[in-house]
Amino acid sequence: MYHRTRHAADNPVRRDADRTRTRLHAAFASACLLAAICGVMVGRAVWHDGSRAAEATAGHRHAVTATTTAATAYVAAPRPASPPLTVAPATWHYPGHRAHTQSVPVPAGTRTGDTVEVWVDDRGDAAPAPPTTxxxxxxxxxxxxxxxxxxxxxxxxxxxxxxxxxxxxxxxxxxxxxxxxxxxxxxxxxxxxxxxxx
Incomplete structure (x- = not known):
């Protein structure tokens, strides 16, 4: 009866190294659980902050129709691994009748005189599109x-x-x-x- 009720730690065959290994494996499992909790918390915080920032940015971005004034060209993308961007000079009016002319990203195959949608800020200058969900x-x-x-x-x-x-x-x-x-x-x-x- 006694040998059945003895705790596993009292096992004479079980060495200190075995107990240490068990504790290390338990610590790693706990670290994985902690990592999952931290990952979820950080992801939620970034989601909430990013959603608020995107909402604030969207309030100062406006989609306008622009007309291209010259042929397209290729420029290097902001990120090294991304393909080159197709851009063309275009003109639009915003705010009101204030005219703007800048090179903006356009779809490949855009011709002179085509209309494209351009995102602009409150002053009417070309700006990145607001972040999406x-x-x-x-x-x-x-x-x-x-x-x-x-x-x-x-x-x-x-x-x-x-x-x-x-x-x-x-x-x-x-x-x-x-x-x-x-x-x-x-x-x-x-x-x-x-x-x-x-």
Whole structure:
């Protein structure tokens, strides 16, 4: 009856290294849970902040119809991995009858005299389009995933280093214990031991 009620930690076969490994695995599982919580919290915060910023930006962006005044050209995209942008000089009126002429992004194949939609700010200057809901969602998911991945990777690396240290110490302990037990178990004499010595 006694052997059934003894706690697993009292198992004489279970070594300190085994207990340490169990604690490290539990710590990594806890870190993964913490990473998920932090990732969700950061993602929600970015979503709320991004939604408010997009709403504020949308209040100062206006879609106007512009007319291209020359042929299209290609310019480098803001991001290195993105394809070149097609731009063309265009003219529009905003606010009121105030005329503006600037090079703006246009669809490929746009010809001189075609009409295109242009986003402008309150002064009528060309400006980026306001962020969409999908833009904000992608940003929120990106930040949340980044935080989650960062915590998991950092915790995994730390636990890995700790496990390697535990394994090295355990191997040295096994070698030392085996050096004491093996001669008795195999009947081989220890160095410096005589045949009549016990």
């Amino acid at each position: 999908s833009d904000v969602a992608v940003q929120a998911v990106g930040y949340g995933t980044g935080v989650l991945s960062g915590i998991v990777l950092a915790a995994g690396a730390l636990v890995r280093v700790c496990l390697m240290t535990v394994d090295a110490r355990s191997a040295r302990a096994w070698e030392a214990e085996w050096a004491d037990v093996e001669p008795l178990w195999s009947g081989r004499l220890r160095p410096g031991q005589g045949a009549g010595d016990d």
